[in-house]
Amino acid sequence: MIYVFNGPNLRRLGIREPSIYGADTFDDLVKLCVETGKELGHEVEVRQTDDEATLVGWLHEAADGKIPVVLNPAAFTHYSYALRDAIAQRTAPLVEVHISNPAAREEFRHTSVVAAVATGTIAGFGLQSYVLAIQAIARMQ
Ligand code: DQA
Numbered sequence: 001m002i003y004v005f006n007g008p009n010l011r012r013l014g015i016r017e018p019s020i021y022g023a024d025t026f027d028d029l030v031k032l033c034v035e036t037g038k039e040l041g042h043e044v045e046v047r048q049t050d051d052e053a054t055l056v057g058w059l060h061e062a063a064d065g066k067i068p069v070v071l072n073p074a075a076f077t078h079y080s081y082a083l084r085d086a087i088a089q090r091t092a093p094l095v096e097v098h099i100s101n102p103a104a105r106e107e108f109r110h111t112s113v114v115a116a117v118a119t120g121t122i123a124g125f126g127l128q129s130y131v132l133a134i135q136a137i138a139r140m141q
Contacts, residue, residue: 007074059086098123
């Protein structure tokens with residue numbers, strides 16, 4: 001099992017700033033992740049929440065179950081120490097992903113408070129960032 005967790009506003013993919021995040025919808029993302037996992041022999045479960053506490057709870061669940069995670073923390077990336085502390089408890093690989101390349105965007109996006117406790121980060125490849133992250137996790141199993 002691989003979890004794919006998504007933070008705030010990512011349910012609105014396809015509607016939200018398509019020039020930055022593309023025209024594909026959240027449902028397209030779910031399909032892409034599930035199919036990528038299937039090809040690699042892994043079940044993939046994709047979730048999204050706008051709520052920080054829910055995301056922290058999901059990270060605890062992954063840590064307790066030793067389940068690897070692909071995480072797009074969205075805006076929480078840049079300021080959530082609660083998320084950082086939850087990721088630090090991980091017991092399996094966790095890959096931070098971003099659809100856009102935050103380093104090439106506004107100054108406030110240049111800081112990730114979670115990167116240091118992730119296994120690694122993949123950013124800037126559109127929805128392919130998730131595919132690359134699932135592949136990376138599959139190769140670590
Ligand atoms: C994002 C980048 C973040 O800066 C932003 O707040 C998001 C999406 C991305 O996937 O490119 O919501 O994580």
